[in-house]
Structures are given as structure tokens and as C-alpha cells.
Amino acid sequence: MGRYIIRRSLFAIPTLVVIGMIIFAILDLAPGDPTSQLPLNVPVEVRDRIREALGFDDPFMVKWLKWMRLMFINEPLYAINSLFGTCFVECPEDLDRIISWSSRTPAFDIIIERIPQTVWVLGLAFILGIVIAIPVGVISAYKQYSAFDNIGTLVTMVGYSLPVFFTGLLSIVIFSVWLGWFPTFYTTTHVVDFTSWDSIWFQIKQMIMPVAVLSLFNAAALSRFTRASMLDNLNEDYVRTARSKGLGETKVVMTHVMRNSLIPVVTLIALQVPGIFAGAIITEQIFRINGLGQLLITSINSADIPMVQTLTFLFAFLIVVFNLVADVTYGALDPRIRYD
């Protein structure tokens, strides 16, 4: 297993390099200019100087090699050195970094600022989605066609078929505009102080709508999947065997059926993790959570190509990593699968 992980990890490197190259090339070919956002009266010499300072007019190969060096060498070095306060190879302040065109600050500094709110809201919605979906899926399957199953099917179908931009706006209109319970926007500068109820309550209030809307959506798909997987297994011969040797229903369902049914579900969950980041773009726009998704949108709008390249690459990186994680957990959960 260890060897398998190492082999897969090494194989991920060329994959990432190729992905990086494709992302870079596509975005570099896209029209756009770092100075197009400037007021009309800015003279042409100034525009040229800004373009030159940002390296916009360099040939494609030069730009690409430079970007690769920054992305794969300088940024990791910077992260390591500034984390440990060391000067490994070069001191952090001497390292060239990927600079955003619109803010002219290092792209990763902005990304790090954005991670907390994205993880808070989307991570919580994801976990909550799982916590709701699995019991609902298991019970629905075990009591197929019962009232619980029917209601569960209805709710999950509604949750799955209503897009987040609709349920999001609906919840804002009901809970913010009519009832005035929750804020219409998310305050990213709020630092949660766990010793103060007011502070915690403030955080809960601003998270409750986006988390609820997103977890409804996440749970809907996952619980359908769990239910289907459970139904497949409940009719298997080994379940009859387990029952006939006198095992209690709880034991049959929880130990035998669930363990086998959850194997594909766990894979699905692992594969969905990168999707949390990319897929939450709409939710972040609606609830005005200035996280990674919103950053991607603003960067696209302002033709901030380095920022878009960096973010897209990060998403790609997450997808590769979690694919690996999914494969490994699959092997760990199912003794029949062996990779070596």
C-alpha cells in the first residue's frame, strides 16, 4: 500500500505540470490587458510602463517558464521559509512571487486571506451535509416506501432540483428582509472569540443561511446515493445469512450492510472535496462571502490573469490530490481491492 501511494504521488507530479501548462496556455491566449481597467485618460506611456513592469509583453515561453518557476519553486519555498522563519535557499523577502495584476500584491497572500471564510462556511456545509445524508439514506433504504422514505425522497428531490441561487435568494428574502433575523452579507473581518457568546452568536448568525442552503444541496445528492447503495446490499445473500444465523437487526444493518454500502459513498465524498471550493462560487456571490470563489470571479472580471491561473491551478491540484485520497480510502475500506 505504501509503495502504491508513493507511486501514485510521483505520477501526480507530471500530471500537475501538464495541467499547469494547459491552464497557463489557455488563459494566456485569452484576450485581456492588465491596464484595461484604468480610466480612459491615463496616457499610453503609463499603460505601456505598467504592462512592462508586469511582464505582459514577454514572449509566451518566457512567461510560461517564469510562471512555472514561481509556482513550483518560489511559492513553496516562500511558504516553508516564512512558516519556519528560515532562509532555505533564499530568504522569503528576496523571493520573486506571483503578483496579482489588479492589486499588485502577491496572489497567495490574498488567497490565504480568503481561505478561512471558504472553509468555515463550505466545510461546515459539507460536513453537515454528510451527517444528515447518511442516516437519512440508511433509514430510507431500510424502511423503503415508508412515510419517512417518501418524505425524505420529496425533500431530497426538492433540495437537489432547486438551484442554490434560487434557494439562497429565497432565504435572504424571507430571513433577512422580512424577518430580519440574519445579515444579508458575511463579515470576513469578524474574528471568532470562543470565550464570548456574542462573538460566537454573530458568527452563527452570518453562517446559518449559506450553510443551511448548501448542506441541503449537498445532502440531497449524497442521501440518494446512500439509499441506492443500501438497497443494493440489503437484498444480498450475505444479509440473509447474517439474519439466519441469529444476528440482531441493528448488527446486520450497521455492521454488515452499512459497511459494504458506504464504500462507494466514501469515494464520492472524497471526490466532492475539491468541488466544495470550485462549486461554491455561486453561494459565495449570493451571500456575499468574500472567499475563494468570489476571488475567482472578481479576478476573471478584472482580467487578472495571474490570479486566475493560480486559483485554477489550486483547484486542479486539489482534484488530483483527492482523487488519490479516494483511491487509497477505497483500498483501505474494501479488503477485496489490493493495488500492489
Add this chain to the structure above:
Amino acid sequence: MKRAKWLALFAVLALVLAACGDGDGDDATATTEDGGAVATTEAPDTPDATEPPDEGGTAGQGGELLLLQWQAVTHLNPYTGTGTKDIQAASLVIEPLVEYDADGLIVASLVTEVPSIENGGISEDLTQITYNLLPDVMWSDGSPFTSDDVVFTWEYCTGSEGCGSAAFSNVTSVVADDDLTVTVTFDGPTPWPFVPFSGGTEPIVQREQFTACMGEAFVACPANLTPIGTGPFMVTEMRVDDTVTYAYNPNYRKASEGKPFFGTATIKGGGTAEDSARSVLATGEADYGWNLQVPPEILAQMEAEGFGVVDVGFNTSVEAIRLNQTNPDGDPPSDYSGGTNPNPFFFENADLARALSMAINRDEIAAVAYGTAGTPTCNVWPVPGPALSANNDFCLVQDIDGANALLDEIGYVDTDGDGIRELPDGTPLAWDYVTSTNQVRQDTQALVESYWDQIGVDVNMRNEDAGVFFDRASDLGIWKFFTDIEMYTNTAVGADAQGYFSDYQISAMPESTNDWGGNNIERCGSEDLDATWAQLASTELTDPARNQLVIQINDLIVAYCVIPLINRGSVSAFSIELEGYGKVNGWDTEFWNIEDWRLSG
């Protein structure tokens, strides 16, 4: 039994939720009462009083001011920033020497009075202007503000390593005569000298802080995100494209007058214009919302909730249709080439431009696409006053029959019966009509197309992404103008007609030979226009002949280069609890008087 349990559970849940809602309501009232209390103690200090009573040290007691700018702030330095959103956010911190008030008049900011020829501040030959700085002004770090900082700002902005502000292009020197006097010398007579160091776009930066930002460091200088200023607030945290938080500046020169009232200010970005409007008008969560391009009926509905009011500020912004005077199919395309590459339809063709303009129903465009945020105009210089031309007002009333008659008269008739008129040589009046991708612009395009359809003119509507359309290097951009008709908005810097019209010189045309530099995008040029502008540039600001010259130039441009449509305003929303902001300032940053903003009693 089971069902009863569930019901009970739901009932409890509902109660808990209701309780939370109540608690929230109580909180809100508490804050208002708080604000009210502060305002009451200051009751003798009426908002309009210039010399308040000895209420020293009350600055910063008004709590939090929450400002929404849905286009989030990227930068806090107007010289490197990317637009109005950044200029606005920077203006809480760094200030110019003089600024524009809500009527477009120059008022003193960091100087004792506005220089003029009468008070000796402007030299008789109009080449020099001398500013007397206010004494005892301090930067927020406690160091004194002197003429040396003004000189530095010029150094920072000029030379090969400069910030590149266009405001300094005709400045030859900026000299500190003493600590509180600074003289700006121009390369020729400059009747309108209020461009450098004037308004939110040209503030003074601190020498000590920005010395490190010259040359290579210009682009990624940290001071661009946390400038030190002389203004009412100072930056406490800057999150790029997200939130800026400020605290009041205890060293502010009006701190002893109890200004600014608010202790902290926050500019929150993100979402859409409609989201911002909702948070100010429908839920009352924020105090101010900027640039609310929201369909008029939706805005009115939100305003009816009673939490806030909507106000509009106007300046010289005019959305207009631009007629290419050069031939986009020529060789080289859209190149003036000394006048040898004229557009077959539009080149100095006043009758055609007039007919196209007459056919347009500007009232309908304003009502459908702009609401309160736009009024019809027939001029490129739309400012009310003695310099406003009344010669083009025919365009305010749609006249399809008149337009048809005019086209018949000049011999542009439909000869082949396809419903589209042709030039005498048989070329149909059919053009590409390009603008940026934006709902308001597409609505306008659709309306214009329908009007022109009625006079036998066919246009093919196209729109380009703003990032491409406003890109000088792009073949689809406004500068190259490789089509016949474009539509976009242009705005003067401040109230300077002379500087604005300097763009309509033959020498300012973008051409392949000058790398598409220059801003005479319509290639609108004639000896007549050049001569009239030269006359304007040498006429004193106080000379009434100036207004006549502005009108003449305006009329020349409108005659065949530009079809003005709408004078665009900036729509903002204010909480009803807010006062002291006056009216929306379209000429300068809307936060130009933020030190006067306060909660009502």
C-alpha cells in the same frame, strides 16, 4: 404518540427561533438609542456650524459607519488603483490640496484659500499657481504635513519612474517656497490650473512613506494598500477585493471640532448592486451603498421600505454614440492619414448625424434603462450653467418624420426597395454598432436599433466584454475603432472643459503610427476645432468669452462626430439615520465630506 412528540419538538424549535429573532430586534434598537444618545449630547453643535462650541475630543464617538461598495476595493492609492471604487476608498485617508464640492466648484481642502488671480494665487500670465498650505496639519502618524510632501507627490508622479498621473503632463516644476507655500509652474498659460493636486484622483502622499515606492517598487509597494494620510480616517486593515476597515484619525485637523463623528468606518465589497441596495434600503443593515445600477422599479420598491433614501449625483459623464470619421475598411483601417481616409458615411456629414440623432427617443431610453440615474442630453458638455449649449436641443424630442425628410432631402433614399436607404453611390446605410457587455447598454442598443429601423437605417448590434472593449491593444477595443459606430461613456476630469476638449485635436487621434495613443477616438478633427480650442486654452478662467468657446467646441463635436444620449449620474443610497452628507457629489469622490457625516438625533 410519536406524532405528538414531533409536534412538540417543532413547537419548541419555533419558540427558540422566535426568541432569537426578538433578541436581534432588541440589539438593533439598543444601537439606535446609543447613537441617539451621542447625538443628543452634541445637540448644540448644529451640523452647519463652522465654528462649533468648545466640544473638544468628541471625534470618533459615533460608533461604526458601514459603507457598501459592491465593486470591492483593490487598492488605496488612486495613482496605481483601478478605478473610482479605489479612489473613493483612498479619499477617507489621503487628501488633495483643493477638491470639488457637490456643485462642481473648487473648494479648499489642505490650503487656506482657493488661489485666484484676484488673491494673487494665480499669476497674471496664467503659468503659475501658488498654494498656501494650512498650518499645523499633521499626518496620521503625527509627523507634520509640509510643502515638501507636495513636492514629493510631483516627483513621485513624474519622471521615468513616476506614478504616471496624466495630471502632471504640463507641469514643469513644483517648488516649495517655504514650509507652507508651494508654487506649481506650467509649460504655458493654463487658465484651468486645478488638475494636479486637485480632487480625489490627485491626493498628496507622504514623502517618508512613498520614497520606497518609486522605480521598480512602484508596482507592488505595500504603501499602496496602507497609505498614511491627513484625512479623517486611517486604514486599520486592508483585505484586497474584500473589506477595508478604518479608524478615525486622532491627529485630524478638525478633530477638535468633533470630526469625524464615527469612530470606525468599514467599506465592504462583494455581491451585486442590487444586493447593496437591499442591505441599505430594505434591511437597514448598512449606512451607505454606492453605484446602485439597479432597475428603477426595483430601487423604488426597496426605497419604499423606509430604511434609506436614494440620491443621484451628476457630472460630465455622457453616454454617447460615436461616429467613426475614418474608414474602418481603409488601408490602414481607421487611420486618419492626414484626412485621406474619410469614412464614406460619417466624415463631416452633419446632416446624417442630425437625422440619426433626431430619430432617437432619449426620454424613453432614460426611463427604460436608467431610471433616476440618467437624464437625456444633446451635448458632450452637459453641465448646467452659462457654458451649456442650447443649439442642439432639437434632439430632446424624437422626430422620426423630420429625420426621414432630412434623409430624403440629402438624397439618401431606398432605391432597391429592401427598406434600407442607400448612399447616392448605392452603399446601404448598414453598420456594426458595438458597445461593452452590460444590460443597460444592450437595452439602449435595442431601443436605438428600433428607432433607426423606422428611418431606413440598419445596424448590427454587437457587444464586447469590457476587458476587451476598453483595451487599447485589442482590435475590438474603442481606440482602434475598427467599426463604424461605438457607444460608451466619457467623462471630464473635474469640471475642466479645456482639458476634456484637448482630446478632440487632430494630434490626439489614435493611429497605427502612434501605437493607438491619444484619446480622440472618433478621429473628430478639423482646423476649425483645433483653432477654437487654442483660443480657449489662452482665455482666462474669469473671461465670459470662455463659455462661448466651450459652446462652440461642443457644437462642433456634436455636429457630426458624437450623438449624445444620456447624462449619467451616480446613484447612491443613504440610511435615513445618516445626515450631514449633503447631496451626492458627482464631481469628486462621494466621501469628500465624510468628516461631516453623522447619525441624526
